[in-house]
Amino acid sequence: MSSTSNSPTHHTSTIGAIGAPSRRNTELALLVFAVVIPVFAYANVGLAVNDEVPAGLLSYGLGLGLLAAVGHLVVRKFAPYADPLLLPLATLLNGLGLVAIWRLDQSELLQSIQQAGTAAPRQLMYTAMGIALFLVVLIFLKDHRVLQRYTYISMVGALILLLLPLVPGLGQNIYGAKIWIKVGSFSIQPGEFAKIVLAIFFAGYLMVKRDALALASRRFMGLYLPRGRDLGPILVVWIVSILILVFETDLGTSLLFFGMFVIMLYVATERTSWIVFGLLMSAVGAVGVASFEPHIQQRVDAWLDPLREYKLSQQGVGGHSEQAMQALWAFGSGGTLGTGWGQGHSDLIRFAANSDFILATFGEELGLAGLMALLLLYALIVERGVRTALAARDPFGKLLAIGLSGAFALQVFIVAGGVMGLIPLTGMTMPFLAYGGSSVIANWALIGLLLRISDTARRPAPAPANPDAEMTQVVRP
């Protein structure tokens, strides 16, 4: 305490509230750092694979730097008080993902089974589109509370997005999961966008209904049981996520939506009973569907005994995949410090090596040390999202921020847990790292929304010109 005073009649210090200052220069410094690291990695891959600094180093670095610079300038102009960490963290993850995809493009094995080495330029294009959407969100969404008006439109929109892959002629079945739609030459995963739209609906809905959900309940065996009519929405979401699971055989997406809803329900009502219900219902749903859906059943078998799955696949038995075991071997051969960029053999995973299994490449070439750093980067994004929710003053912003960061965290857990063999493997993409347009674009929009909410939350109240002269409000009884 610095208010120690020698003379008892004089006070020496004043204590007042402060708001957080704008942290744009910190963001700029971190952003430069976040662009330099992937450029270093890129040079490292070139030196290790081709024994020379790659020719595209300058254009690649400039491309990533330009995108980051444009993002930073727009944040400076349109969201000056936004969180300083979210943009650099997302840029770093996206840049490292680009390097890993480019590194897998160099693999002759992968070049022989798909169109030669074109993934990285496409991913750079998707990144540009993602940052463009990020800018659109920041420039045109002046206040996130506007989204509150579109609560029920968001619900309809999300359901349409989720059902699109089931429309005949539009949906595509790729490797057993029907989660893509084909528009022209582009494949789009509507589920990634549905995640954000659904978070908007949940936030708007729970903001209105949270008191009914929290207070109108009976106590039973230490748990608060909600009334039947309040159970309606949770049942609807549960059924929808089960339907996704059955018809699109997409375990990850249905887990993500249901988990996000339970998280938001818990935050809105502060009732632990919702978490118990949510876990019970998702367990019932997952076990029920897994018992009669062969695709899910096979995923569970591969999770329980990946080595058997690998042997069956080597013997040419159809419907089995060797990838789960190969990913584990990749992690194992990486060890603590990894083999170094460009010196692993994760390309043996063949297809999906640069999308669903990209984490195996990082695990092998950067080792446990690098993988932990990556997971910490994700954890920091989630922490900043939760911090934004804590700082937000309006309940809608709070719920939206917690929903978006919760969904982000769940997605990281589902993908990383699947690749590492902690939970059954599901076909989802690691946000920002993995190859895939929809994922990158949707996650940049998610970061944009979080920045918008945090700008509103951290903006200091306008200071009066002279507080002493300001009128004191009178309390009227």
Add this chain to the structure above:
Amino acid sequence: MSELTLTVMRLGFLAVLWLFVIVAVQVIRSDLFGTRVTQRGSQRGSRRDTGQGRQQAARQAPAPAGRPSGGGRGRGRNTPTKLVVTEGTLTGTTVALQGQTITLGRAHDSTIVLDDDYASSRHARIYPDQSGQWIVEDLGSTNGTYLDRSRLTTPTPIALGAPIRIGKTVIELRK
């Protein structure tokens, strides 16, 4: 490319990646919201609001061991040593009671600057009388100062733990 160079690059990359994580965590550390303590007193006008100024809201004031001018009634068990803000924007702030007068209000030179539309510029003061008993006095504020439930009209002694309400802020004296 030689093995040595590649090993150095491999370890260097991991170091740089972790450095980024550490720098990011440092940024979070410096980003905590809090209260601002502005130094005044003899060097009036010299404002030091960084460094030790931006501190965390929940700071614990070191309790003074004893007061030099004790008065006749010795320091009994019920003498408060600190003032704690329990409600309002400054919740968690503590001020050590060392015989000085504490002024509360929206005016910038108050000991505790209240960021509260319902507080007056010079709202109330808290001071010790000759016997060392702490007194709260309303300074003619618009909305009044409340000790427990009753509005103050005269300087009143403060009991330990009794809530003093000013606008949206509640403070109390603790041991």
